[in-house]
Amino acid sequence: MDCLTLDIGGTKTAAAWWQGGLLLQRREEPTAGDAPALLEQLARMLSGGPPVQCVGAAVTGVTDGRRVGVLNRQMIGGWDGLPLAEHLEQLLGVPAWLLNDAQAAAWGEYRARADAPADLLFVTVSTGIGAGIVLDGRLRSGSTGLAGHLGHGGARAAGGGQAPGSACSCGRGDCLEWRASGSAMARDLAALGLGLRSARAWMAAPHQDHPAVQDWLDRATRAVAEAIADAHALLDLHGVLLGGGLGLHPRFLQGVQRAMLALPARFRVPVDAARLGPDAGLRGMACWLQDRPDASD
Numbered sequence: 001m002d003c004l005t006l007d008i009g010g011t012k013t014a015a016a017w018w019q020g021g022l023l024l025q026r027r028e029e030p031t032a033g034d035a036p037a038l039l040e041q042l043a044r045m046l047s048g049g050p051p052v053q054c055v056g057a058a059v060t061g062v063t064d065g066r067r068v069g070v071l072n073r074q075m076i077g078g079w080d081g082l083p084l085a086e087h088l089e090q091l092l093g094v095p096a097w098l099l100n101d102a103q104a105a106a107w108g109e110y111r112a113r114a115d116a117p118a119d120l121l122f123v124t125v126s127t128g129i130g131a132g133i134v135l136d137g138r139l140r141s142g143s144t145g146l147a148g149h150l151g152h153g154g155a156r157a158a159g160g161g162q163a164p165g166s167a168c169s170c171g172r173g174d175c176l177e178w179r180a181s182g183s184a185m186a187r188d189l190a191a192l193g194l195g196l197r198s199a200r201a202w203m204a205a206p207h208q209d210h211p212a213v214q215d216w217l218d219r220a221t222r223a224v225a226e227a228i229a230d231a232h233a234l235l236d237l238h239g240v241l242l243g244g245g246l247g248l249h250p251r252f253l254q255g256v257q258r259a260m261l262a263l264p265a266r267f268r269v270p271v272d273a274a275r276l277g278p279d280a281g282l283r284g285m286a287c288w289l290q291d292r293p294d295a296s297d
């Protein structure tokens with residue numbers, strides 16, 4: 001099947017053209033801000049690409065397959081309710097499907113390995129924190145697309161009532177994403193006054209060993225491990241893959257693995273690095289288009 005897949009995240013937007021599973025072309029840009037800017041960006045970015053039979057977009061946010069719903073408004077502004085599938089169909093003249101970015105990546109990771117466990121959780125720690133669940137070898141998106149939104153659990157305080165900007169904008173309070181994501185790291189590091197303004201800056205900087213940064217990492221990776229243990233208690237997982245720009249950093253991954261080992265044995269589950277790296281969403285979406293029950297070749 002010749003298809004186009006998109007990965008539209010909080011920081012970057014990537015597009016890939018596939019011919020029967022073979023990558024023909026890839027383009028990437030920083031994600032444009034609001035809905036009109038995003039649509040304009042897609043029209044420009046996708047023009048002149050090879051012809052395709054269908055398009056699939058892995059998007060940050062909750063999707064029912066047609067529209068994008070936003071949980072974290074601080075991450076993405078003005079997309080809530082955007083009928084992105086319809087816009088893509090008008091733009092490209094072929095059928096379009098949407099899937100949450102972490103769900104698409106989970107499917108890609110599952111399909112990339114012949115020996116992948118049938119009950120698998122993929123967790124991305126990037127601008128936000130997302131997750132995708134595969135159970136009994138099937139991707140579980142849920143009837144509204146909410147399945148896997150681990151980043152919006154774990155709030156210790158009752159949600160609501162917080163001043164805007166002082167808690168996660170999903171309304172639940174100090175969610176996991178508020179404490180342990182790339183954007184949380186950027187916010188907390190900026191407040192430390194070390195001259196580090198983003199998770200990316202930390203990854204490239206010698207300040208990596210500053211005790212305050214280590215302290216942040218310890219708390220964040222413990223919170224991610226606790227959330228994974230909660231998911232394990234709920235779903236009885238056989239394996240967890242950690243991805244995303246920050247999640248794939250060895251210090252972050254090892255922190256989560258260490259924190260997992262400190263948990264009671266029954267709640268531990270093996271956590272490994274995701275194998276598809278930054279293209280998990282693009283590849284996962286391509287597999288998903290191929291695997292849809294009504295897909296024809």
Ligand code: BMX
Binds near residue numbers: 124126131152177
């Ligand atoms: C947020 C949420 C999830 C997404 C996750 C990771 C929005 C816009 N997105 O929790 O749907 O999967 O971030 O997104 O509410 P990323 O862009 O960091 O990959």
Ligand code: ZN
Binds near residue numbers: 168172175
């Ligand atoms: Zn939240």
